[in-house]
Amino acid sequence: MSEPATQPAERVHFGACNLCEAICGLEFKVRGNEILQIKGDAADPLSRGHICPKAVALKDIYEDPDRLRKPMQRIGDQWQEIEWDAAFDWVATKLAEAHLRDPDSVAAYLGNPSVHNYGVMTTSGQMLSPIRTRNRYSATSVDQLPHQLMAYWMYGHQLLVPISDIDRTQYFLVLGANPMASNGSLMTVPDFRHRLKALHARGGKMVVIDPRRSETAEVADAHHFIRPGTDAAFLLGLLKVMLDENLLKPGRLAGFTDGLDEALDAIRPFELAVLAAHCGIAAEHIQTIARDFAAADGAACYGRMGVSVQAYGSLSQWLIQLINIATGNLDREGGMLFTEPALDLIQGAAASKPGSFGKIRTRVRGLPEFGGELPVVALAEEIETPGAGQVRALVTIAGNPVLSTPNGRKLDAALASLDFMVSVDIYLNETTRHAHVILPPTCALEHEHYDLIFHHFAVHNTARLSAPLFDKAEGTMHDWEIFQAVGKRLAEKLGQPARPMPRPQQIVDMGLQASPRKLSVKTLQSHPHGMDLGALKPTLPERLVHASKRINAAPEAIFAELARFAATLNEAAPTSQQLKLIGRRHVRSNNSWMHNSHRLVKGNARHQLLMHPDDVASRGLADGSTVRVRSRVGEIRVEVQASAEMMPGVVSLPHGWGHNRTGTRLGIAEAHPGASNNDLTDELFLDVLSGNAALNGVPVEVLAA
Numbered sequence: 117m118s119e120p121a122t123q124p125a126e127r128v129h130f131g132a133c134n135l136c137e138a139i140c141g142l143e144f145k146v147r148g149n150e151i152l153q154i155k156g157d158a159a160d161p162l163s164r165g166h167i168c169p170k171a172v173a174l175k176d177i178y179e180d181p182d183r184l185r186k187p188m189q190r191i192g193d194q195w196q197e198i199e200w201d202a203a204f205d206w207v208a209t210k211l212a213e214a215h216l217r218d219p220d221s222v223a224a225y226l227g228n229p230s231v232h233n234y235g236v237m238t239t240s241g242q243m244l245s246p247i248r249t250r251n252r253y254s255a256t257s258v259d260q261l262p263h264q265l266m267a268y269w270m271y272g273h274q275l276l277v278p279i280s281d282i283d284r285t286q287y288f289l290v291l292g293a294n295p296m297a298s299n300g301s302l303m304t305v306p307d308f309r310h311r312l313k314a315l316h317a318r319g320g321k322m323v324v325i326d327p328r329r330s331e332t333a334e335v336a337d338a339h340h341f342i343r344p345g346t347d348a349a350f351l352l353g354l355l356k357v358m359l360d361e362n363l364l365k366p367g368r369l370a371g372f373t374d375g376l377d378e379a380l381d382a383i384r385p386f387e388l389a390v391l392a393a394h395c396g397i398a399a400e401h402i403q404t405i406a407r408d409f410a411a412a413d414g415a416a417c418y419g420r421m422g423v424s425v426q427a428y429g430s431l432s433q434w435l436i437q438l439i440n441i442a443t444g445n446l447d448r449e450g451g452m453l454f455t456e457p458a459l460d461l462i463q464g465a466a467a468s469k470p471g472s473f474g475k476i477r478t479r480v481r482g483l484p485e486f487g488g489e490l491p492v493v494a495l496a497e498e499i500e501t502p503g504a505g506q507v508r509a510l511v512t513i514a515g516n517p518v519l520s521t522p523n524g525r526k527l528d529a530a531l532a533s534l535d536f537m538v539s540v541d542i543y544l545n546e547t548t549r550h551a552h553v554i555l556p557p558t559c560a561l562e563h564e565h566y567d568l569i570f571h572h573f574a575v576h577n578t579a580r581l582s583a584p585l586f587d588k589a590e591g592t593m594h595d596w597e598i599f600q601a602v603g604k605r606l607a608e609k610l611g612q613p614a615r616p617m618p619r620p621q622q623i624v625d626m627g628l629q630a631s632p633r634k635l636s637v638k639t640l641q642s643h644p645h646g647m648d649l650g651a652l653k654p655t656l657p658e659r660l661v662h663a664s665k666r667i668n669a670a671p672e673a674i675f676a677e678l679a680r681f682a683a684t685l686n687e688a689a690p691t692s693q694q695l696k697l698i699g700r701r702h703v704r705s706n707n708s709w710m711h712n713s714h715r716l717v718k719g720n721a722r723h724q725l726l727m728h729p730d731d732v733a734s735r736g737l738a739d740g741s742t743v744r745v746r747s748r749v750g751e752i753r754v755e756v757q758a759s760a761e762m763m764p765g766v767v768s769l770p771h772g773w774g775h776n777r778t779g780t781r782l783g784i785a786e787a788h789p790g791a792s793n794n795d796l797t798d799e800l801f802l803d804v805l806s807g808n809a810a811l812n813g814v815p816v817e818v819l820a821a
């Protein structure tokens with residue numbers, strides 16, 4: 117008997133994971149089209165072999181029979197596969213019709229995987245620019261908008277976000293972030309656990325401020341519960357102590373910072389006792405943290421989702437910057453530093469637009485634009501409110517706003533009323549079920565990748581270009597091919613001149629060569645594990661993008677916001693029945709879209725409502741029972757789990773669940789539906805200054821079912 121001669125040889129391939137911000141290097145072992153093993157790439161200079169369970173699920177996505185591979189057209193509630201050319205023609209015809217009626221009647225929403233995907237980053241504009249609409253939305257306004265706004269105002273560019281120097285800091289103060297589960301955000305930090313061990317080994321400390329004793333709080337030196345949405349009070353308290361005790365020493369930063377005294381003067385009148393009572397952290401703890409922070413030889417104050425996506429997200433981000441500046445910890449080793457990525461979107465010939473704010477406003481509610489995008493909390497009303505500029509057609513790219521934006525039910529209904537919707541997406545899910553056409557691109561393992569965004573936020577400077585693991589399957593298309601095909605047809609139909617349409621690799625190559633480090637695709641190709649470009653180092657004032665080369669510590673609009681916050685300090689305490697809802701992330705879940713991987717959803721459910729045992733008991737609820745959770749906008753039913761991890765008065769529910777709507781094609785997710793947090797969050801509950809959604813601190817009641 118002879119062996120089958122066709123058995124392909126095993127091969128090893130190196131690439132980076134693009135699922136979250138950590139950009140871990142991966143080592144794949146494959147035979148033919150079969151993935152035999154996925155493990156961390158020990159030679160990656162950033163991730164050094166780290167990996168999490170989601171990376172292994174890349175195999176599941178690649179193989180998933182529910183993943184779409186051909187265009188789909190919906191007629192009524194029936195879907196049928198159609199040919200690419202027919203799909204492109206139809207999409208271009210419908211978008212052109214809508215554009216000719218009113219350019220603003222076409223809206224676009226770009227979801228989170230867009231920024232993790234270089235095809236979308238480099239070429240989605242080739243499809244969208246002929247539309248010329250004001251109605252551009254993205255997941256930014258349910259996420260990091262406050263960071264970008266402060267980076268733009270204070271340092272001159274929306275991507276110039278200071279990064280915690282976790283590998284050298286001696287005091288790491290973390291607010292509203294859970295890197296043990298999220299693997300870091302606006303802090304690309306693969307292998308947080310070992311970096312924290314190293315911090316502890318050199319005598320450093322981590323202190324966590326969070327309404328839940330999170331996985332990160334669990335490994336901290338100290339954890340303090342905080343009332344959701346009140347971080348500004350805690351941060352003001354820190355500054356107040358530092359002012360009163362003469363602990364501030366901006367050092368060399370004073371030479372190129374404007375407005376620091378003005379900012380600090382505005383903080384002086386606050387009273388520590390009032391601030392402490394408001395946030396729920398005792399004055400003596402605030403004093404200790406302020407003193408330890410100021411005394412540390414390198415301290416970093418960092419805050420993420422929990423502080424940004426709340427009612428005072430922008431104010432909190434400003435105060436965080438101020439603390440780092442006023443203690444001299446900005447732009448120093450062990451404090452906060454700016455990155456210098458190989459493809460630099462901040463400075464040099466490849467630089468992107470620094471930002472913009474309030475140049476236009478949403479039609480119905482008057483919410484401000486940031487960086488050319490409007491806040492997504494306004495999308496449903498822009499669809500539902502008649503008049504000139506009403507949204508009647510929608511393009512979604514890599515987004516699931518029905519599950520990920522506030523008052524998802526309202527948006528769900530609004531999407532059903534559109535004249536036309538097209539989704540560039542790999543799944544038929546809660547959002548794309550409303551599309552008339554779905555154009556599915558290839559998946560991550562089938563195309564090249566360079567992380568255009570997250571190298572800007574990494575704790576160490578590296579660069580890595582990942583070659584595709586597999587050739588794309590026959591009859592499938594890359595996202596950039598989809599954008600180019602539709603964009604070309606759209607321009608033709610609208611009589612616009614043909615635009616140059618470079619491919620992602622050409623754009624990345626030009627960007628690398630135009631950046632200060634002068635690398636190229638070719639250089640990166642010769643480093644399959646990535647290139648180590650060195651530790652972060654001080655870069656100011658040169659790296660500031662303001663023409664003055666000075667930091668603006670006192671953006672004008674912040675003072676009115678501070679006054680608005682100060683007025684809430686005297687508000688009456690909430691009733692004892694009222695609880696505050698916050699979110700939660702788990703290492704085996706990724707926003708709304710990876711629940712179709714059996715390996716990630718198996719085992720105990722992870723989408724329960726966590727509630728303090730006293731709150732469970734005082735409502736006469738039974739641990740493990742189904743409860744009703746009610747907010748201004750809606751009600752869900754979900755299992756409650758008593759947990760001493762929770763601050764009394766606060767309940768936690770992860771977002772991205774609720775896979776029980778009709779007409780989706782997610783066999784595994786539908787069997788593990790959970791309930792959607794965003795059926796409770798409120799599109800009217802905002803960070804008013806930026807227009808960012810406030811998804812944390814939502815008032816809810818919990819009742820027996």
Ligand SMILES: Nc1nc2c(c(=O)[nH]1)N[C@H]1C(S)=C(S)[C@@H](COP(=O)(O)OP(=O)(O)OC[C@H]3O[C@@H](n4cnc5c(=O)[nH]c(N)nc54)[C@H](O)[C@@H]3O)O[C@H]1N2
Pocket residue numbers: 226227228229233255258259421513514515516517519520521540541542543545557558559560595699700706707708709771772793794797811
């Ligand atoms: N209550 C609450 N809500 C939240 C949050 C929270 O903490 N609490 N977090 C918010 C945050 S931080 C974010 S970033 C948003 C995310 O919000 P969204 O970006 O709207 O939602 P995702 O769940 O990331 O959905 C991603 C979509 O992209 C598709 N997709 C995946 N890979 C690809 C690809 O390679 N190409 C294309 N074209 N499509 C792809 C998936 O099928 C899915 O439809 O959610 C926000 N919503």
Ligand SMILES: Nc1nc2c(c(=O)[nH]1)N[C@H]1C(S)=C(S)[C@@H](COP(=O)(O)OP(=O)(O)OC[C@H]3O[C@@H](n4cnc5c(=O)[nH]c(N)nc54)[C@H](O)[C@@H]3O)O[C@H]1N2
Pocket residue numbers: 136137228259291292293294295297298299300301325326327328330342343344345346347420421422423426698699700701702703704705706707812813
């Ligand atoms: N495994 C996994 N990793 C992910 C994702 C995922 O879905 N799963 N999503 C990715 C995305 S899109 C993002 S944006 C990042 C987010 O990254 P992180 O911000 O690190 O992640 P979260 O788990 O949302 O952490 C928010 C923390 O804030 C706390 N919190 C809530 N409200 C408040 C408050 O008012 N004040 C304070 N101080 N804390 C509060 C919550 O309890 C929670 O512990 O994670 C990324 N990584």
Ligand code: SF4
Pocket residue numbers: 133134135136137138139140166167168169170171299306
């Ligand atoms: S931590 Fe993020 S980048 Fe690293 S393997 Fe997990 S999902 Fe991928």
Ligand SMILES: [Mo]
Pocket residue numbers: 228259
């Ligand atoms: Mo996010």
